[in-house]
Amino acid sequence: MIGFEGSGVRGFRLQTPEPPNPRTPEPPNPRTPEPSNPRTPEPFNPRTLQPLTMILQAKKITKYFHDPETVEVLKQVDFAVNEGEFLSIIGKSGCGKSTLLYILSTMDTDYAGELDIKGNRLNGWSQNQLARFRNENLGFVFQFHFLLPEFTALRNVMMPALKLGKYSYAEIEQRAMDKLRMVEMETFSHKMASKLSGGQQQRVAIARALVNDPAIIMGDEPTGNLDKVNSQRVFEIFQNLAKENHQTIITVTHDQDFAAGSDRIIEMSDGQIIAG
Numbered sequence: 001m002i003g004f005e006g007s008g009v010r011g012f013r014l015q016t017p018e019p020p021n022p023r024t025p026e027p028p029n030p031r032t033p034e035p036s037n038p039r040t041p042e043p044f045n046p047r048t049l050q051p052l053t054m055i056l057q058a059k060k061i062t063k064y065f066h067d068p069e070t071v072e073v074l075k076q077v078d079f080a081v082n083e084g085e086f087l088s089i090i091g092k093s094g095c096g097k098s099t100l101l102y103i104l105s106t107m108d109t110d111y112a113g114e115l116d117i118k119g120n121r122l123n124g125w126s127q128n129q130l131a132r133f134r135n136e137n138l139g140f141v142f143q144f145h146f147l148l149p150e151f152t153a154l155r156n157v158m159m160p161a162l163k164l165g166k167y168s169y170a171e172i173e174q175r176a177m178d179k180l181r182m183v184e185m186e187t188f189s190h191k192m193a194s195k196l197s198g199g200q201q202q203r204v205a206i207a208r209a210l211v212n213d214p215a216i217i218m219g220d221e222p223t224g225n226l227d228k229v230n231s232q233r234v235f236e237i238f239q240n241l242a243k244e245n246h247q248t249i250i251t252v253t254h255d256q257d258f259a260a261g262s263d264r265i266i267e268m269s270d271g272q273i274i275a276g
């Protein structure tokens, strides 16, 4: 298991008070003090603050490119994110944001350092194992949606689930329709991707990223190609996924409004995290 120690990640997050949950212990009554438990010294009110679980941790990530000289693009980067957190990575062009995201996405394995996702140390896994892990646990949204233009919106959304091979065709169709509904694109489900507007295509791409219910959604400039209205819409979808579904969002962005609305901003400069 991965723990909180040394992560630099904030351990708690403010939540709207929830109705009592039988599995959640009642808050302590000040008139009847609880005996202290040395393993859970939590000085917070459980009605308003909840402990969070770390879902991804990267330690001392170092990456070199050799083109033609050797350049250290990531310099011992430590990075961690909690379940349900909505995080933005910002920084000047060329500082290493996309390179870091690509490593966190498990698609680049040519780096030094450690990567744990959902309690799995992923270093040394084969490409096949990583591909399976990605398809089950991670969803991706890019600046350019990469939809298959001659397929319908529905078929595009179904693709990652068909690849996973975990559900029947009818179930996959149902799941894909649910995700299209979530991004308010269900009425366009049978339209060719090429016939949709840029904002609509991006919402279909988000539905596609969600079809396998990934624990983590990674975005590289998800609003980079959109106008203000569509950017706000995409932001709200991401915000809801974190708030309502407790999915984790990690985005690289130059969109200041998008970053400002996220739970936490990580700022990079010259291959290092300098804030957040």
Ligand SMILES: Nc1ncnc2c1ncn2[C@@H]1O[C@H](COP(=O)(O)OP(=O)(O)OP(=O)(O)O)[C@@H](O)[C@H]1O
Pocket (backbone or CB within 6 Å): 065, 066, 067, 073, 091, 092, 093, 094, 095, 096, 097, 098, 099, 100
């Ligand atoms: N395949 C590659 N080969 C050589 N150098 C690369 C490669 N990919 C990226 N770089 C270099 O690594 C550095 C970091 O690139 P990266 O794409 O991570 O930056 P970024 O912060 O995401 O930039 P932007 O905001 O412009 O997308 C840059 O100097 C870039 O030129």
